[in-house]
Amino acid sequence: MFPTAARATVAGVLLACLAWALPARAQLDYAELSRLPPFPEEFEALDDPGRLLWLRSALAKASSPAEVYRLKRVLFSELYYAGQEETASEICVESPPLREDLFYRQQCILVTAADFATAQQQLAALVHDARQSGRDAAAAQILSDMAWEQSKQGDIAAAFESYETALSIAPADDLELLSTLMMDTATNYIVNGDETYVRRGIELLARSREQNEQALRNPGPDLDAALLRDNILLTHFNTGIAYALHLFDYAKALSSFEQVNQAESPYLASSLTFSALSAAELGQYKRARRFLERVEAEGSSYFSERPVVKGYLGCYQQLTRRHWDAAQPLSNCLSLDPETTIEVQLDVYRRLTEIDDPAIQLAGLKALKSLFFERLEPQLRGRGSSAASNTELVRLQRESDLKSVVLRQQEDLQREREEANTQRQNFFIALTILLLTLALLIASQLRQKKRLAEQFERMSVRDALTQLGNRRLLEQQIDRELAHVARARRTDPGTALGIFVFDIDHFKRINDTYGHRAGDEVLVELARRVGLATRESDLLVRWGGEEFVFVARVDGEARIRQLAQRIVRAVNGEPFAVSGHPPLQVTCTVGAVQFPFIDTDNLQVWTRLVSLADAALYHGKSLGRNGWVIVSNRSVDSLEGIDRVLGQPLSDAVAAGAVSVQTSFDEPTVQAFTPLPQ
Numbered sequence: 001m002f003p004t005a006a007r008a009t010v011a012g013v014l015l016a017c018l019a020w021a022l023p024a025r026a027q028l029d030y031a032e033l034s035r036l037p038p039f040p041e042e043f044e045a046l047d048d049p050g051r052l053l054w055l056r057s058a059l060a061k062a063s064s065p066a067e068v069y070r071l072k073r074v075l076f077s078e079l080y081y082a083g084q085e086e087t088a089s090e091i092c093v094e095s096p097p098l099r100e101d102l103f104y105r106q107q108c109i110l111v112t113a114a115d116f117a118t119a120q121q122q123l124a125a126l127v128h129d130a131r132q133s134g135r136d137a138a139a140a141q142i143l144s145d146m147a148w149e150q151s152k153q154g155d156i157a158a159a160f161e162s163y164e165t166a167l168s169i170a171p172a173d174d175l176e177l178l179s180t181l182m183m184d185t186a187t188n189y190i191v192n193g194d195e196t197y198v199r200r201g202i203e204l205l206a207r208s209r210e211q212n213e214q215a216l217r218n219p220g221p222d223l224d225a226a227l228l229r230d231n232i233l234l235t236h237f238n239t240g241i242a243y244a245l246h247l248f249d250y251a252k253a254l255s256s257f258e259q260v261n262q263a264e265s266p267y268l269a270s271s272l273t274f275s276a277l278s279a280a281e282l283g284q285y286k287r288a289r290r291f292l293e294r295v296e297a298e299g300s301s302y303f304s305e306r307p308v309v310k311g312y313l314g315c316y317q318q319l320t321r322r323h324w325d326a327a328q329p330l331s332n333c334l335s336l337d338p339e340t341t342i343e344v345q346l347d348v349y350r351r352l353t354e355i356d357d358p359a360i361q362l363a364g365l366k367a368l369k370s371l372f373f374e375r376l377e378p379q380l381r382g383r384g385s386s387a388a389s390n391t392e393l394v395r396l397q398r399e400s401d402l403k404s405v406v407l408r409q410q411e412d413l414q415r416e417r418e419e420a421n422t423q424r425q426n427f428f429i430a431l432t433i434l435l436l437t438l439a440l441l442i443a444s445q446l447r448q449k450k451r452l453a454e455q456f457e458r459m460s461v462r463d464a465l466t467q468l469g470n471r472r473l474l475e476q477q478i479d480r481e482l483a484h485v486a487r488a489r490r491t492d493p494g495t496a497l498g499i500f501v502f503d504i505d506h507f508k509r510i511n512d513t514y515g516h517r518a519g520d521e522v523l524v525e526l527a528r529r530v531g532l533a534t535r536e537s538d539l540l541v542r543w544g545g546e547e548f549v550f551v552a553r554v555d556g557e558a559r560i561r562q563l564a565q566r567i568v569r570a571v572n573g574e575p576f577a578v579s580g581h582p583p584l585q586v587t588c589t590v591g592a593v594q595f596p597f598i599d600t601d602n603l604q605v606w607t608r609l610v611s612l613a614d615a616a617l618y619h620g621k622s623l624g625r626n627g628w629v630i631v632s633n634r635s636v637d638s639l640e641g642i643d644r645v646l647g648q649p650l651s652d653a654v655a656a657g658a659v660s661v662q663t664s665f666d667e668p669t670v671q672a673f674t675p676l677p678q
Contacts, residue, residue, distance in 0.1 A: 028069050029066075033069070038463075039074075045544065048082055052075070055074060059071045068095070069098075072091050073104055076088050077104075077107075089111040089112045092108035099129065100133065102135065106123065106126055106145070109122045109123055109126065119149075137171050139166075139169055140166040140167075140170040140177060144162075144163065144166050147162035150162060156193075159192075160185075160197070163188060164185065166185075167181050167185060178208075179211065182204045182205070183231075183234070183238075186201040186205045186238065189204065190241070190246060195246075198246045202242050202243075205239050209231075212231045213228075216229070216232075224484060226484060226488045227484070229263075233260050234267065236259040237256070237260050239256040240253045240254075244257075244274050245344075248281075254278045254279060254282070257271045261294075264491055269298075274316065276289075276295070280324075285323065288320055288323070308339050308340055311340065312332070312348065314332035315330070315348055318330050318333060319351055336367075346371070352364025461473035463542040465523060465542075466524055466527035468542045468548075469539065469540070469541040471541065471543060471544065474543075474551070481497055481551060481553070482497070484553070485553070485595065485596070489596075494556055495555065496553075496554050496556065496596065498552050498554040498563055498593075498594060499551055499592065499593050499595055499609050500550040500567065500590055500592045501543070501548070501613040501616075502548055502550070502589060502590040503548065503588060504523075504587075504588050505589055505621075505625040507545075507546040510584065510586075514578060514584075521578050521579060525576050526571055526576075526586070527540075529571060529573075530550070530571070532570070537553070538552040543610075547614075557594060560630055561630060561662065564590045567590050568588060568627060572585070572587045572626060589627060589628070589629075590617065590620065591613040591615065591616030591617030591620060591631070592613055593609050593613045593630070594630075595609055597609055597636070598636055598638065598639070605642070611646050612631055615650045617629065620665070627664035628663065630662045631650070632661070634657055634660050635657055
């Protein structure tokens with residue numbers, strides 16, 4: 001409270017304002033964080049337990065508040081993603097996140113809140129802060145995460161509201177975020193809503209499809225065309241499900257499913273099955289039979305490893321045949337897997353109660369009763385508790401609003417009495433000027449902290465010297481590339497990834513002869529040259545020391561040879577300018593391998609392929625350097641087989657017939673290496 005008019009002085013009020021403006025404890029300055037050196041390369045190379053040991057050891061020796069904060073923040077992330085949430089929550093209490101550190105704040109809320117109602121209030125405040133700082137994409141992502149949890153807790157109405165708010169604030173140019181939000185929102189509308197919300201879900205699917213189609217018509221450099229086409233098919237399929245299982249408009253359902261039936265996709269077996277059901281419901285029995293024949297001929301492979309899906313699709317196929325064959329058994333419908341979604345169980349059991357057979361009707365009613373008491377009633381009770389909790393929150397808010405009104409009235413009365421005092425009027429003028437000045441200073445600091453927060457986030461995945469990505473960036477993004485290849489190979493078996501490992505020949509000699517500063521300049525220039533020789537959509541990272549890893553989408557080994565040659569030429573094409581020394585002739589050696597190397601769904605094989613490319617690099621060193629070596633598979637058929645190749649010299653694996661190699665050393669070298677002075 002400010003002092004009363006009888007005791008107030010300008011100096012006293014100024015001191016009170018300054019005391020209010022300062023936090024209770026000294027806050028960290030993001031500028032200090034940006035000046036911290038990056039973590040050593042050895043940290044990036046450690047496995048998860050090794051990173052935890054390294055961070056705790058570094059914390060024991062750290063002295064500056066900025067370094068302690070950074071180490072605890074990274075330690076929290078490692079524990080959080082390792083599933084050790086209780087230990088991670090202790091770090092949030094010891095080292096609370098800074099206001100601008102939005103996603104650290106979100107994670108701390110999730111692990112420290114006493115219950116979801118408390119977490120929900122804190123997440124709402126976090127969304128507000130994100131929007132106030134102009135980070136709408138982050139605010140939309142936090143809202144999407146909160147909506148998922150609200151739906152899981154049974155508060156469907158709140159989930160709908162959160163999804164709609166997220167859609168309204170998501171940046172228009174963030175296609176991936178918008179598409180995800182629209183899909184999730186539409187799914188919740190269709191599964192949990194009444195007819196109005198089901199139709200709203202269909203509209204959202206249409207908008208998502210239109211955006212994906214527009215992106216395909218105007219492709220950008222980083223466009224994932226296969227993913228966009230898959231999203232388009234999924235919107236058609238989900239629209240068909242909405243019409244078939246919720247609105248019972250089978251003609252429109254057929255129209256949507258036909259878009260899926262014309263393409264190869266993971267949804268083909270399901271789409272053909274529901275097409276058959278829709279045709280049978282319309283009395284088009286010949287058409288329904290043709291759909292079922294296509295399921296048997298083309299679609300069985302799509303759910304061979306998904307027994308739950310296979311079970312309920314078999315049920316719908318039996319229900320379809322029942323339209324023209326009254327003796328068709330419904331064994332699949334009477335033995336649905338408990339993991340079958342409630343949406344499907346409700347629809348199937350409802351259809352069983354409509355069949356003109358007392359025994360089947362009774363079985364359907366019993367199944368509905370069991371589903372209600374075991375699954376639906378607990379959810380309804382949960383929703384009731386959630387609604388009561390929300391009502392209590394509203395009551396408390398209204399109570400708080402009433403108190404605020406009374407306080408404002410008292411303040412207005414006090415201000416009217418004080419307006420007669422000229423000295424008080426002058427004081428308020430001075431106070432207003434001061435507050436405006438403070439507001440400008442605070443706004444300036446907030447903008448600076450926002451920029452520094454974004455810079456701090458970028459630093460964790462960037463190499464400080466070359467400005468390329470580091471090992472952690474590759475670990476974050478390689479799964480996206482591997483998944484793209486896995487999807488694309490369903491329609492184009494020639495799609496692959498080239499994985500290249502290359503380093504500078506005789507780099508230690510450069511450091512020893514000209515000094516580490518010259519070596520750093522060589523690394524920076526090499527990164528620049530190779531970056532210009534590759535595409536922006538490729539992954540180029542500094543793996544450690546003078547070693548680099550390059551991952552690119554290719555259409556066969558011929559393309560891998562071209563890229564390997566391009567890297568070699570980019571490096572040895574002209575001498576490197578080094579400060580204070582004559583130009584240096586620098587060369588590199590490249591090892592490469594193709595993914596997929598073996599027929600496996602294990603995407604984590606990429607770490608072994610990096611090691612195999614590294615073995616090819618060192619084989620190239622033994623052949624004379626300044627060239628490339630590509631390893632191809634001849635008889636390896638498992639991860640253990642790759643490990644056996646890695647456990648011996650590459651030349652031995654070639655002699656044993658496990659792999660073969662192609663090299664540039666079988667041809668004239670691109671440019672001879674000029675030895676450095678001894």
